[in-house]
Amino acid sequence: MEDAGVRGQHPGMARTVGRVLQSSLGLKFVMALSGAGLVGFVVGHLVGNLLVFKGSNGDAINAYAQGLKDLGAGLWVMRGGVLACAVAHVAAAGLLTRRSRAARPQGYAIDKAIAATYAARTMRVSGVLVLLYVIYHLVHFTFGGADPAAFHQMLPDGRHDVYNMVVVGFQHPLVAGVYLVAQVLLGVHLSHGIQSAFQSLGLVTEPYRRLTQWGGRALAAVLVVGFVAIPLAVQLGVLLPIQR
Amino acid sequence: MNLTLKVWRQKNAHATGALQSIAAPDVSPDMSFLEMLDVVNERLIGQGEEPIAFDHDCREGICGACSLVIDGVPHGPERGTTTCQLHMRHYQDGAVVTVEPFRAAAFPVLRDLVVDRGAFDRIQAAGGFVSVRTGGAPDANALPIAKSAADLAMDAASCIGCGACVAACKNAAAMLFVGAKVSQFAHLPQGQPERDRRVLQMVAQMDREGFGACTNLYECEAVCPKEIAVRVIAELNRDYRGALLRNED
Numbered sequence: 001m002e003d004a005g006v007r008g009q010h011p012g013m014a015r016t017v018g019r020v021l022q023s024s025l026g027l028k029f030v031m032a033l034s035g036a037g038l039v040g041f042v043v044g045h046l047v048g049n050l051l052v053f054k055g056s057n058g059d060a061i062n063a064y065a066q067g068l069k070d071l072g073a074g075l076w077v078m079r080g081g082v083l084a085c086a087v088a089h090v091a092a093a094g095l096l097t098r099r100s101r102a103a104r105p106q107g108y109a110i111d112k113a114i115a116a117t118y119a120a121r122t123m124r125v126s127g128v129l130v131l132l133y134v135i136y137h138l139v140h141f142t143f144g145g146a147d148p149a150a151f152h153q154m155l156p157d158g159r160h161d162v163y164n165m166v167v168v169g170f171q172h173p174l175v176a177g178v179y180l181v182a183q184v185l186l187g188v189h190l191s192h193g194i195q196s197a198f199q200s201l202g203l204v205t206e207p208y209r210r211l212t213q214w215g216g217r218a219l220a221a222v223l224v225v226g227f228v229a230i231p232l233a234v235q236l237g238v239l240l241p242i243q244r
Numbered sequence: 245m246n247l248t249l250k251v252w253r254q255k256n257a258h259a260t261g262a263l264q265s266i267a268a269p270d271v272s273p274d275m276s277f278l279e280m281l282d283v284v285n286e287r288l289i290g291q292g293e294e295p296i297a298f299d300h301d302c303r304e305g306i307c308g309a310c311s312l313v314i315d316g317v318p319h320g321p322e323r324g325t326t327t328c329q330l331h332m333r334h335y336q337d338g339a340v341v342t343v344e345p346f347r348a349a350a351f352p353v354l355r356d357l358v359v360d361r362g363a364f365d366r367i368q369a370a371g372g373f374v375s376v377r378t379g380g381a382p383d384a385n386a387l388p389i390a391k392s393a394a395d396l397a398m399d400a401a402s403c404i405g406c407g408a409c410v411a412a413c414k415n416a417a418a419m420l421f422v423g424a425k426v427s428q429f430a431h432l433p434q435g436q437p438e439r440d441r442r443v444l445q446m447v448a449q450m451d452r453e454g455f456g457a458c459t460n461l462y463e464c465e466a467v468c469p470k471e472i473a474v475r476v477i478a479e480l481n482r483d484y485r486g487a488l489l490r491n492e493d
């Protein structure tokens with residue numbers, strides 16, 4: 001890897017990028033940073049979604065949705081950022097998983113875990129399930145493919161009625177159930193993932209490492225409760241569709 | 245007491261192995277696990293059979309030669325203990341004990357329970373040292389080092405390089421070992437001049453040897469006979485990140 005090039009010249013960015021993409025530690029940096037980006041998105045998304053509870057006619061969340069649309073190119077920049085994080089995260093997970101599988105071609109007759117948490121041992125499974133859910137979720141509420149009747153809720157002025165779309169969508173017990181399960185899976189993923197990102201980036205050592213562990217679990221729990229509240233409120237009749 | 249062992253038997257690096265049931269009668273609770281294997285081997289030799297091959301040297305928990313995954317745990321059930329220091333009093337009469345070699349592509353099995361841990365030596369040779377141009381030995385106290393820094397360095401330096409961390413890791417990652425070897429110098433002034441180069445080269449060699457990628461499961465810390473903490477992994481990540489960004493080496 002010693003490719004310092006012309007004498008006296010700084011080796012340049014290319015070498016750093018190469019090291020990031022080729023080393024196991026560099027790919028973990030990619031996972032951790034893209035994961036942090038996704039966590040940032042998820043937090044923002046939750047804050048926006050909780051606006052369904054504000055006011056009595058769904059105005060708050062509809063105004064929020066309109067506000068996002070009005071960002072125009074800005075919205076696409078944000079979407080591009082989230083998509084880039086998602087692609088980088090899944091790609092790095094795939095590459096690292098392949099390496100780790102190859103690193104243990106033969107397993108143990110007795111396979112024991114004495115310290116690893118359930119969440120930590122199931123990151124790949126929870127990750128893949130969250131990915132499948134995200135695809136379903138986009139088809140459902142962004143492209144309108146899964147449930148056209150719920151998707152085509154309109155306001156009198158012809159704008160998209162996001163409030164009614166969500167509430168009508170979540171009135172199907174099966175749909176609500178899928179969302180509930182998916183949020184719990186995301187919570188499990190993040191209960192390990194957040195502290196894992198701090199460790200992978202080498203941001204904290206003792207005694208603060210414990211803090212990232214409990215802080216990460218607490219944030220994951222808050223996210224689960226927040227997201228789960230919406231389908232649950234619809235199923236319990238707290239949120240009802242509004243006749244326009 | 246009488247035990248039944250289920251031991252991995254494999255003729256050589258290329259043969260396919262399998263678990264074999266072997267009786268271990270008349271085991272004294274005062275024996276170490278390796279002494280128990282010695283007694284079993286004497287019986288096997290007396291019966292004209294091949295003795296079980298296993299690694300050992302100091303038998304006092306300081307050299308890192310002994311290994312073995314005992315009932316799924318490297319160095320067996322006692323925390324902070326090497327296999328050579330594990331005593332049979334922790335077992336009950338009639339127990340069935342499964343003994344397997346450390347498993348990793350980077351640690352190929354040579355015979356029975358013996359694996360080749362040369363990959364660790366090559367990682368060390370890639371950068372796990374401080375270069376010294378010899379001359380007059382410096383006075384021991386000429387270079388002041390804070391107690392807290394010395395303690396962190398000494399804790400990391402207690403790694404005996406046995407490889408249990410790799411054996412325990414679901415990813416067969418070597419982060420605890422490499423972290424310890426990086427951390428033991430990172431806290432000391434002598435380690436600074438080669439700090440970036442050390443971490444870059446050791447990580448490159450670690451990847452080349454085919455170890456897996458850490459997912460922060462922390463199994464390594466739990467089985468380490470020297471109880472090295474996973475903070476050395478955070479330090480390894482931090483130093484690698486710094487070296488990448490400085491991009492000087």
Ligand code: HEM
Pocket residue numbers: 028031032033034035036038039042089090093120123124126127128129130131132186189190192193194196197198200201458459460
């Ligand atoms: C909203 C979606 C997601 C968020 C917010 C998220 C967040 C995170 C974070 C913060 C980490 C810790 C990074 C590290 O290990 O240093 C992580 C790890 C991981 N993620 Fe995700 N992730 C998401 C989706 C996914 C998906 C779709 C997959 C896979 C298809 C996935 C697979 C993994 C794996 C395998 C790890 C590494 C496990 C470990 O290092 O312990 N994640 N995730």
Ligand code: FES
Pocket residue numbers: 299300301302303304305306307308309310326327328329
């Ligand atoms: S034989 Fe030396 S540490 Fe066990």
